[in-house]
Amino acid sequence: MKYSYGIMDDNRIILYTPQLFIKTNDLLVFPSKDFHKWHGDLKEYIDGLYQINSINMEKCKSINMDEFNLASGLLINITEELHHLFDPERTPDFSYQYVSTLDEEYTKRRGNWYTSDMMKCDMRIHLKPAINPWVKEQNMMEIVDHAVRELTMVRRKKQKKLTEY
Amino acid sequence: MLSTSTAMNFDHYSIPPTWEKVKVIMRVSEGVPNGRIAELYNPGLFQKHEEVIVFEREGFKRTYNSIREQIEYINKIAVHLDEGEDWKLLGYWPKILERIHILDINMNLMFKEEPVQCYLDTIYIMQLEVQRIMWQYLQGKYLYNQSF
Numbered sequence: 001m002k003y004s005y006g007i008m009d010d011n012r013i014i015l016y017t018p019q020l021f022i023k024t025n026d027l028l029v030f031p032s033k034d035f036h037k038w039h040g041d042l043k044e045y046i047d048g049l050y051q052i053n054s055i056n057m058e059k060c061k062s063i064n065m066d067e068f069n070l071a072s073g074l075l076i077n078i079t080e081e082l083h084h085l086f087d088p089e090r091t092p093d094f095s096y097q098y099v100s101t102l103d104e105e106y107t108k109r110r111g112n113w114y115t116s117d118m119m120k121c122d123m124r125i126h127l128k129p130a131i132n133p134w135v136k137e138q139n140m141m142e143i144v145d146h147a148v149r150e151l152t153m154v155r156r157k158k159q160k161k162l163t164e165y
Numbered sequence: 166m167l168s169t170s171t172a173m174n175f176d177h178y179s180i181p182p183t184w185e186k187v188k189v190i191m192r193v194s195e196g197v198p199n200g201r202i203a204e205l206y207n208p209g210l211f212q213k214h215e216e217v218i219v220f221e222r223e224g225f226k227r228t229y230n231s232i233r234e235q236i237e238y239i240n241k242i243a244v245h246l247d248e249g250e251d252w253k254l255l256g257y258w259p260k261i262l263e264r265i266h267i268l269d270i271n272m273n274l275m276f277k278e279e280p281v282q283c284y285l286d287t288i289y290i291m292q293l294e295v296q297r298i299m300w301q302y303l304q305g306k307y308l309y310n311q312s313f
Contacts (some may be wrong), residue, residue, distance in 0.1 A: 001224040001274055001281070008215045011208040014201060015219060020306055021198040026222040029194045029205060033216050037189060042272055049265050062255045071261075072243045082229070088190040119302075 005032060040087060045078050189303070220275075227284065228271045235264040235271075 001062075002020040006013040013029065021027065052071050056063045083090055107112065188283040194207040196219070203219055211217060239261050259290060272280060 001228065001277060002221040003276070004219045006217050006219050008211045008213060008217060010175065010213075012205060013196065013203040013217055015198070018198065018201045018203075021203075021219075021221065023204050023236050024223070025197060025200060027196040027203055029196050029203065029218045030220070031192055031211060032216040033219045034189050035193055036280050038191065039272065039275065046265065046269050046272065050269075053262060056258075061260045062251075065251050065254070068243070068246070068254055068258075072239075074300055075236055075243075082232065082236075085191050086188075086193060088192075090208075094297045101166075140249055154251065 038081065040076060042081055045074050046080070050076050181274050225275075226273050232268055232271050235268045 002024070004017040004020055006015045013022070025039050049071055052063075052067055052074075056067065194205045194210055196203045198204075201260065206209075223253045236280040242257050246257075298307065
């Protein structure tokens, strides 16, 4: 790729090798030290990726999920550096990358307190009662009591309405 | 005398004082060459007598986009991998390594002085295609709906 160093002088740049840019009309200019640092950072990340692979080769096993997550984390750093080159005010937004277990939302217990499994356990009767005539009568008396309670409530409501008017 | 000869010289390293990474704000400017000098669109960014590096925009764009494409490819794989599917990595990892290798080559390209062979090849083939189409057009035999 055609590149040249230059020095800034009086709002313009004096190029050290201008003969490379005879045919081009469009240049990109970076400060040299910062650009070398950026380049070095990216190379370090890529070296990290190669290291993950070399560790893998030593073990002679295939790569597992944890190492792959490490590699994808490094890739996130690389993308961040690439964005940073042209947008220095960008703040990295990691909110979609991971969720902290200490986050408030995730410490709250969500969902059903009484699950369907628990209900099945409760409803399942392990010792079935023997159904006598006494048990049948008890059942009927329960229904009658419930009906009496309901009817008295209805009567009271009707009396209230009459007394109001 | 012994102490000075055996002492390790750390002058050529630049170790930052803390472990925090110091974020450098990158300054970029576009420019136009004009003989020995390059005229900038944004000269106020750079300080007086600051050393700069000047790239040809097309070449830089090509390498930058190529790097982005490799990362997108790897990210696509990473997104579709579920938690318990380690066995899939057996097949995916060599492909991912290929892309990482291309990433590395692209990073090295930025400071390479020779032109890239694959770019020259594609430019040459494209020029031949354009010549062929122009010749067909001039003869009146150009097929507008033909797909290449």
